[in-house]
Amino acid sequence: MTMLGLIGAKALYLLFAWLISAALSAWLSERKGYGERPGLAAGLLLSVLGPVVWLLWPARADSAWKREGPIPRPRSATPVSAERAAGRDPSGRDADGA
Numbered sequence: 001m002t003m004l005g006l007i008g009a010k011a012l013y014l015l016f017a018w019l020i021s022a023a024l025s026a027w028l029s030e031r032k033g034y035g036e037r038p039g040l041a042a043g044l045l046l047s048v049l050g051p052v053v054w055l056l057w058p059a060r061a062d063s064a065w066k067r068e069g070p071i072p073r074p075r076s077a078t079p080v081s082a083e084r085a086a087g088r089d090p091s092g093r094d095a096d097g098a
Contacts, residue, residue, distance in 0.1 A: 018047050025050035031072075033063025 022043030028051060029039025043050035059065035064072065 018044075021048050021050050025054050028054035029057075031059075031063065031065045031070075032057060033060030033065065 022040055025043030025046075026036040026039040029042070030036045032054065034057075039050070039054055042053055046053060
């Protein structure tokens with residue numbers, strides 16, 4: 001009975017590695033301009049090699065990978081400077097205090 005528990009934990013870790021690599025491959029292929037499906041297929045079929053393949057695969061000219069770089073910067077919902085330029089106070093009131 002003890003052997004089944006050890007095999008189960010190892011299988012769970014392998015399952016997590018498989019799923020994470022599929023999600024990472026889908027994200028990489030989307031950023032490189034090919035859509036999520038080719039990356040997801042590569043991640044599911046090639047397991048841990050899927051993200052490596054998409055890291056080496058060239059990005060399209062109009063992709064987010066080319067525009068923003070490999071790692072995107074986090075974006076805020078509404079920048080404070082944009083609210084002030086629109087004439088609103090960041091607290092939600094108008095610039096004239098009303």
